Amino acid sequence: MPKPYPDEFRNDVVRVARNREPGVTIEQVAKDFGVHPMTLQKWLKRADVETGSKPGQTRAEATELREARKRIRLLEQENEVLRRAAAYLSQANLPGKGTTRS
Template identity: 65%
Template structure:
């Protein structure tokens, strides 16, 4: 059975089937390339890094605000 016949059986274009087969080889480690698992982990790591950078910025701003409040003659502004 050819890839074209299998693709037709799945109702997809033969190039789609070739791409799936190629990605399956990469994911299995049989071919060089970036696996889908690596892509997902990288995307999640970038999200965590962004969140940590945002949290760090909040802490820097809070520290700067509080250090200004502790200067002599300065009082915390009231909301």
């Protein structure tokens, strides 16, 4: 997988594409910067979402959602461990099972 372009570079290319002269195509701007035209189209769409011009999930929201899902998985694992421990301990404390009481 190729390395991602730096954010500063992406922002510069998007800015140039938006402020291009009449008659200059997206393909020409992409070629000038050495990126694929579809890549530039994606960057333009993402920039629209980030600025709120178009609906969609921003990078900050995506990051927050990813971290929340990771935290949920961790809490579910901890809950499972506690559930198993409680079941084990409840079985160990039953009279007549594993204890020698006099």
